[in-house]
Amino acid sequence: METTVLKLIFGVFSTYERNGWIQPSILQFFCDLPFRKDVAYRMIPVHNFVPCASGRNQLCKNSKDCKDVDWIVMIDNDMELRGDFLDTVKDAPADADIVAPSFYMWNQSELNLALCWGLDSAPDGIATFGPGFHELTKCGTGAIFIKPHVFRKLEYPYFRYLHNEDGGQTGTEDIQFCVAARNAGFKIYGNAGIHVGHYKSIEIGRLWDWHNKITEIQMEADRRARAKLLDKQNAEPVDSHSKDSGCSPEQTAPDSVPVGAK
Numbered sequence: 001m002e003t004t005v006l007k008l009i010f011g012v013f014s015t016y017e018r019n020g021w022i023q024p025s026i027l028q029f030f031c032d033l034p035f036r037k038d039v040a041y042r043m044i045p046v047h048n049f050v051p052c053a054s055g056r057n058q059l060c061k062n063s064k065d066c067k068d069v070d071w072i073v074m075i076d077n078d079m080e081l082r083g084d085f086l087d088t089v090k091d092a093p094a095d096a097d098i099v100a101p102s103f104y105m106w107n108q109s110e111l112n113l114a115l116c117w118g119l120d121s122a123p124d125g126i127a128t129f130g131p132g133f134h135e136l137t138k139c140g141t142g143a144i145f146i147k148p149h150v151f152r153k154l155e156y157p158y159f160r161y162l163h164n165e166d167g168g169q170t171g172t173e174d175i176q177f178c179v180a181a182r183n184a185g186f187k188i189y190g191n192a193g194i195h196v197g198h199y200k201s202i203e204i205g206r207l208w209d210w211h212n213k214i215t216e217i218q219m220e221a222d223r224r225a226r227a228k229l230l231d232k233q234n235a236e237p238v239d240s241h242s243k244d245s246g247c248s249p250e251q252t253a254p255d256s257v258p259v260g261a262k
Helices: 024-035 052-063 085-089 149-153 173-183 206-235
Strands: 006-014 039-047 071-076 096-102 104-107 112-115 133-136 143-146 169-171 187-195
Touching (some): 006 052, 052 071, 052 149, 085 143, 096 133, 096 173
Parallel strands (some): 096 187
Antiparallel strands (some): 104 112
């Protein structure tokens, strides 16, 4: 039986996260990759581009016309890959042009972890994803698979930041790329079965705020649990003996003659 070979171009990005150091699992991933007979690949280091969008643009511009390439894969240096990473695109929907595994990032303002997937239809940005593939309107680009034909159709630069009239940044390059791709008719999917770690840089001082928030949440959860238990106890039927006025458990009502007495 002939083995189907997955043809990939990897771009590994050294960004400001972790001061440019590559997460060790990425090194392990590429050390193991040559032993796989079902993968043909080229790995391109994308180092020290500021901002990161310029590195993404360079990689994809130079790779979009490569022949016989199934996917361009971008991996940021702060991602933690696992052995099943390439299964992200295994059995992907036929119309999938962009596929991302599931990974989270630290939301500094909200002090919580946020899944780097997005649905415009989700109320309050909250959605529940079951197993399998899910069509998305946006996703993060820390670990992502993109078919080369996407870049042959999109206007260059593919990744750009959104700025307001004062020059302040109001949108990131990953979201703007997804918006452009969707407007061009491309489909974005997330694979909930594949998980990738994300070692995002955070402000250490904010961890105390996070600790206080978690403590408050736990206290509120404990309060609700106690209230629920109390409501359950109050709703339980009263034992029949307690209805037996003036009788001990060994006696019967109404004459209080001991059980079994003659």
